[in-house]
Amino acid sequence: MSKNINVALIGNPNTGKTSVFNQLTGLKQKVGNYPGITVEKKEGICKLPRGVKAHILDLPGTYSLNTTSLDESLVVELLLNKNDKDYPDVAVVISDVENLKRNLLLFTQIKDLKIPTILVINMADRMSRKGISLDIEAMEKKLDTKIALVSTRKNTGIDRIKELIADYKSISSKPILDPNRISPEYFERLQKTFPQNDLYKLWLVITQDVNFMPIEKKRIQDATDFATKSKDELKKLQHKETVLRYQLINNILKETYKVDFMAAKGLRASMDKILTHKVFGYLIFFVILLTIFQAIFDWSGYPMDFIDEQFALGAEWIKNTLPPGIFTDLLAEGIVAGIGGIVIFIPQIAFLFLFISLLEESGYMSRVVFLMDRVMRPFGLSGKSVVPLISGNACAIPAIMATRTIENWKERLITILVTPFTTCSARLPVYLILIALVIPEGNFLGLSYQALTLMLLYLIGFGMALLSAMVLNKILKIKSRSVFMIEMPTYRLPLLKNVGYTVIEKTKSFVLGAGKIILAISIVLWFLGSNGYSDDFKDADQIVTERIENEGLSTYSKNYIQNNIAAYQAEAQAEGMSPTAIQDSIQVLSEELSERAVAQEIASYKLEHSYIGQAGKAFEPIVKPLGYDWKIGIAVLTSFAAREVFVGTLATIYSVGSDEEETIKNRMAAELDENGQPLFNLASGISLMLFYAFAMQCMSTLAIVKRETNSWKWPMIQLGFMSVFAYIIALIAYQILI
Amino acid sequence: MATVADLRHGQKGIIKDFTENTLPIKLLELGCLPGNSVELVQVAPLNDPIYINLSGSHLAIRRSLAELIELDIVEETKSK
Structure with missing residues (x-):
């Protein structure tokens, strides 16, 4: 028989379940989602002795089979459904030697489902330090199971787990607690009505708020008054069950588990005193945040620039090597650029998850939640929303992925919805160029106006996130059961x-998940930007060449050539070149420059008459009240793909032909409106910045929100609301300031 | 009636029998059962939530929840 043994890993959070999973499967693991919901599904293959293989499923961490979150419901659902392809042949319950009593509660529940259950006692390396001694043999007898004493840190005991799994047929599947002990009267009646069904399973179906496939809850409700027995009474029975289970466990542990408190040493107390201290606690958290920011903002800049360059070179290479044509253009400008737009985020995502998993693994994350919970409460959030919200100031994508630690669905959804208001790094280039253009230099209390504006924009973003969380908390009618x-x-x-596995896994899930959508949209945008229906577009080369022949280059292009030549001349003279040599190379240079200028003017003309350009013009009446012309309109429109393309798009439209910020800035400053006044003034500049602060202009974020909420509903609401809101605020700002 | 919310730093209490079903089952599963001990480990800077040692389980809960857990405070002579 070559069928793999189905193994389910079950355990409380913080027992090192994931470490055991990693040790058993190595890199032969697959991370996906359960169909229809956003709970992560981790599975892998493990080679056992005697050539047998096991399919290992790492179930979400749970404290018991009484569910309060989606993750936990999933565990119960699987364990009740014999027909599920993942239904385990054997369950492996992972426990932590320090919290064995509590962990055994779950163990007894699993065992009562009549599944062969192995007990893994993890973190054995801490036993001597905590003064714990165990009598494994006696415990095995009392619990009627096999036990593996494991230390994933010291890498011991893993082979024992494999042996036990391979030998799973010899493991007892007898239950531990007789449900009749909870309430003889109630359970007898239940058994009489459903003689075919297992009592404990029936009990779970009745008490849990989930629908289970094999035993239909409705049938039970319809047939009897078992479920309609008042909620209070049911809860009383659940309480009683828990008490009974603990009595059982206490009796077992009394003889097999000894703790010598004199020998116990712990860092916990002294570390907590500092890390959750009224002053130092916040201070340390602040320093850690600064480091994370520095990494995401600054350190990831190097790999990002490198990636950017490589993809630009790649696109260039394709254009030069392959025969020109629509296919080459698609490849170079659509696909390669699109993939580049995904890969560029990898350094930021990897860095953020490196830090998050370090904080989580070390146990510090819980302290952050503890410190920040009270602060977040007025906004309908809890301490668990802090890390995603703050990460959003670097990039919303990993931030939204980080909301998975929030069990309460309503809180998680609110956090996902408001995070894009925080000032992500893609807004920065837009802000910087606009601030330099429209905010005057000068000081206020030693701080420059420009720096103050930037800080204000960050505050506005974060404030807006909190404010909308408060509003959403009032509006959204989602029942959330879990207590903090x-x-x-x-x-x-x-x-x-x-830590390594987490970073790889999160990065992979971003590239594969959101990547597909981003790539598709990039291709569409490329198509719209490089195609047009009008003759103007088709004959752009000819029209522009003719115009240049008749009227000469545009004033801007002329200036561009002159300035470049002047700069070159000055440099050459400084280097002491002979006047004739200078004259010669200027000749060559000016030819090159005017060739480039012509190409730029053609590109600009083409963009103007492409589908996107047409859209920009059609769009103009809409953005006019905000103080923008159709060119800015196009830049705003393309920014819905990603905010940072604003600068690049303007560069193309103004046919600047270089991404050099200074050049673009000068060009923007020279742009006049129909009255001959500078187009970028205080009013239009601030209106633009506010628009970028509030609008949902990032298709990668939309893609990730779709993935995390598993529907298009929320990303579309986000897109609609944020954009309309941005429009209104930008409109008000412009109309007041003008 | 004293509750977990009344504990002072380092103070311990023994959970009383509860008849009402106000406590979430999750709390029971984490060890909040009559007769078990609770110790206040830390209080968050803004006085809420609180960090307790519930017969070996270290948990942070909000004050509103802590007020529901009744106990007998063990007057401990500070030995530390």
């Missing part, structure tokens, strides 16, 4: 292997 409760795990040195 977070475990404060012991501090541990992060396992590099786990």
